[in-house]
Amino acid sequence: MLVIGTTEAAYMLGINCQRVRQLLAERRVKGAYKDGREWKIPLYKKMVDIIPGTRGPKGRWRHRLQARPTYIHVNKHIIDSNRNRRENQPVIKVDRAKHSKYCHEVEITGPCRVVYRPHQPLCSGAVLWIEVEQSTRVITKLYG
Template sequence: MYVSTSQAAEILNISTSRMRYLIAQGRVKGAYKVGRSWIIPLFEGNPIISRGSRGPKAKWCIRNPAKTKIHINRHRIQQNLKQQDLVPVISVKHGDRNIYGYSVKVNGPCEIIYRPEKPLNSGAVVWIETYSSVEIERTKSQIEAKEDSFVVSTA
């Protein structure tokens, strides 16, 4: 469906002069001129206006939650080869926290990343990223006490 500048301005609850200004800046998606009139397409009932490059961020912008990054610490693996008492080698980084565990369960979609040209600060070149919650077992055995488990949630 297509509308004129005055109809689009009414839908967006802005003035017609502001609508013409947005069109002149090229910020209205798909708008084109026929004769002396502008034709503006509607997507799901509204014209699409691209964001400007100046001014404060809109109040309706939603911040992305922090990604959880999981990787294996190879220095701890070397340490385990030399010692009798094993230390956990799986590192889970969420925000400014770093938690080590023996097993990790990702409760949702995740992505495995290999970037040798741009490693993490820890030096890892292969890691898992997820926005989902993560369950970390911090004990050597599943039979041991459950109070030593830890859940990282992004909600």
């Protein structure tokens, strides 16, 4: 059985690490155990299994793997604006299933491909982007 840590579990569930640790403290992550100082979380059907709470609102994490790939593209309008105004706004857009995030640096830890389609742009209008598989982890960094 494949075992992952809290950071990978947070990425798969689409929530932050602190919320995963809170669920672990409440014993709501099925099969999770602590090995020294690290949590080991088993995967069931390639996904983390969370036991639902008895009270309060329903959990808002992913229950199955992300269906569409992650898209990464550079916003040239923000680059021009940064150059003209001498600012440092983030220009790289990481587009996941329902969420998008701007950042300064992206690290891709697995397979990806660069796509150029001038006649079939994305919804945002991008014609050149990087397509990352759903199982690949994408680490974003923001500089102040």
